Amino acid sequence: MAIIERPAPTAPILLRAPVTPSQSMGIVRRPVTSTGWKSWVFTVDHKKIGIMYGVFAMFFFIVGGVEALLIRLQLAAPDGKILSADLYNQMFTMHATTMIFLFAMPMAAAFANYFLPLQLGARDVAFPRLNALGLWLLVAGGLILNSSWFLGGAADGGWFMYSPNSGPVFSPSNGVDFWTLGVQIAGFGSLIGSINLIVTILNMRAPGMTLMKMPVFCWMILVVQFLLVFSLPVITVALVLLTFQRSFGATFFDVAQGADPLLWQHLFWIFGHPEVYVLILPAFGIISEVLPTFSRKPLFGYPFVVFSGASIGLVGFGVWSHHMFATGLGPISVAAFSIATMAIAIPTGVKIFNWTLTMWGGKIWYSTAMKFAIGLIVLFTIGGLSGVTHAVAPSDTQQTDTYYIVAHFHYVLFGGMVFGLFSGFYYWWPKVFGKMLNEKLGGWNFWLMVIGMNMTFGPMHILGLQGQPRRMYVWTEARAGEGFFNFGFWNRVASLGSLILAIGILLFLINVVHTTRKGKPAPLDPWDARTLEWITTSPPKEHNFDRIPVVHHLDDFFHRKYQEDATTGTMVQIATGEQLVRDEEANADAHIHLPSPSYWPIAIAIGVGTLGMGVVYGVPIMIVGVLIILGSSFGFVLEPSVADDIDYDPPMSGGQDTKELAPLG
């Protein structure tokens, strides 16, 4: 666990590190290398874990994207022949599952892991080893999910996996088993991570940073973690029920045994709707940092943005049945959920207005990060407004399960979430890697994504309102109509748009490669930013801050750089970011404790993954998994937080009983 000292300037408190055995469980020496692959695999550093989350998510963004392209290729013409019905059903199931569980959530986790401690002025998260465990469980889940492609076919029941279609008779391949276990294990990772981040936010903010002086990004992450803590257990239960039905003969969703298949739908959407906000709120947080920075103004109505985010989180738990308007809930339930769904549009609208008014009176710098943030506002507004049209439940019974819904949630999730994440990439790349992403390539990246995105998902509004249902591996001329609204034309436009979108994203990858090879070193404060992550070097040192900052303002970094001119009301620069960073280095804390790397998080994750595979391949493998989990859990628990000196190679200098992992000053 992290031991973060905050020595008072006058009377430093010196904690003695516990005198501990040098070997974890008395068997193996602790991993302490700071270079090479071991320094990544066994790390507990939130920054390295954040980067690994990001790499993992980006890989699966590409996988999910290829799946999407295959889907669009199949639907480009009537009676498509690229994919069989079976393969198509697997493809759309895995596209959604991959994008949600293996791209969107991990990418949000990447940002949260990397920037939360930095924005809070902390040296790591509260439970660094749990942090690593969360990452490796996610990796295990992702591998299990996608191993199904090579082990008899992927899941084919849709990401919502409605019973009874997900039962053993209707989905006989092992795909659904891999899906259930993969999502379950990835979910454990998220749950562990969320508790970790809640504790971090509540307990480890820098001195002076009250909750209402905390950056909005941290606020949104906090709301998201609470959503996860309360919603993930529900899907966990549902997945356990499904696993037992499929693998151990239980009958939770077997109608012949008297089960009600709507039980699954309620459980799934009580998780699934908050999940929507889990996906979008981190992006809201990112642009709530980007918009003020590039408008040179604080966020308009900070408390309104914070509380609207919190109320979106709260009301988000009360609207799940709007996914079920056609299931026959009865008019009273439908009316209640219809009204609740309209209510959630209000705090969402508040956010849009506040972002817009943040730019009002500003001095707008159209960097790529800012373009993506503005793109989010516009595209998310379209998605939000189409969302209001299906809050009207009777209207929704015409739209649900058509391409209109597909258009709606891609405007929200691609136009909203993905654009927010890309805004974050361009904004924080120099912080993480010390190099600037190319802005010119960034411009092309942005405009191709805007055009591709609107060409792909815009026509789906028309297709849906013309009655093209979702999740169909072919569409037919018999239902296509003629003239302007012919399915054929708009499906071709959408498929062409998906190619443009893919090229846009490819440009981002090219930009990354180009930057890594030839990018120019980033200045310490390239955007004239506002929050604490910029008050340290880029990339930050292992211990983040030489001196734990003391916070006096919202946007403290900005207020250390600028002072208001009393007569004109405009802001006058009093210091540069570089000067501030040098000042921190000159006044570094004397003793900085950081937790040591550990074998056990990844070992436990391997055990959990083995146990999962055992559910499909038999009890002996399950036993092996359980033994690995038990053994490594003991290792995890008995391991001291800091390794002994002699574990270091070369041993740490001075023979002191505290470690100074990085040269200070």
Place this chain on the structure above:
Amino acid sequence: MPLRRIGLGLAASSAIFLAGCARNAPQDTWQPKGENAEKINTLQWMVFPLAGIVGVAVFALIAYILWRFRDRGQAIPHQSHGNPAVEITLTIIPALILSVVGVFTFKGIFELAQTNDTQMVINVTGQQWWWEYDYPAQVVNGVEITQPIITSGQLVIPTGTKVLLRETSRDVIHSYWIPALNGKKDAVPGRINLLRIQANKPGIFAGQCTEFCGLSHANMRMEAVALGPEDFAAWIANQQRNAESPAQATLAQEGEAVFLNQCIRCHQVNGLKKADGTAAIAAPDENVYSGAVPNLTHLMSRNTFAGAKFDLLTADCRKNVWSASPDEFGSAYLKGVTSDCLNQTNLRGWLRNAPAMKPMYADPTKLAVSDGKYRGMPNLGLSESDIDKLVAYLSTLK
């Protein structure tokens, strides 16, 4: 850039509006043909324009801001943290708009749920991957249905009549959707869901299963057919009739023998007798997982088969039915599938190898999980001469 944004906003909202004016897609959700769909359409015409107006207003504001406050070298502005009065106003305005929408939505939900003045009841049952319709004995508009009618694929209803569909499913969840007549309602196994439809004029209205229901979900279609009072009475009279055996020494009679040898295991033809004169009773429950297969007694009175995926009519004849005016529609539909209109390609292809035409779980070696029962029609390995005979026989099932 601001122009581009205005363009984007306009394009998106005008696309939504224009979608309402289309004439030609049979599942268009903006072309109501009956009372229930009209109620929904009224709500659509309220909320879509409202959303469009709000969208255009927001985009105009954003465009103005992006142009007005671009960096022109001005000083870094005063660090204002917001304006509570503006905030509260901008919270209240959307809340008021949504309250108005909410009131009408509320009214719409309860009106659409109304069932107490129903004039006719039909049981609608979904299974992989077709719909069965079961008309209980009842008196509809003075026409008496004396014994239950069982049909599939095409739902036939009288015009101007409030018809209550009682939906359920025999396997997984399906969803019944005829956009011109009403919104969707799921068919959930173990539950009965109610959906009221009504058609103003005679015509044929396309639909599609809209809850993902497994392998061939895309191929689970249906149509609703509305007939005027006299045509509907004629249809009822025909459906209550038993099938008659074909004349002696015809190809069709040989086809009947093939049917009795093969098809009767699952497919019922009312009135069909075995060689010994006893009634031939199909036993789909022994062979098919859902326990039901389409009743073929009046196959040729419908003009689609296999989950309404394939036409029994040739393209020209199909066009005559689909594009008939409301006045002529009834007679065009009641003609059924005449011999010159029969789509031989589809029907023969299906008899030759059904799973090749529609993905189904019909491979006898892979039925262990379903106790050896099929989900869909298997390849029967019929000879070409058997197929000739069967087509001749099936053509008599008017």
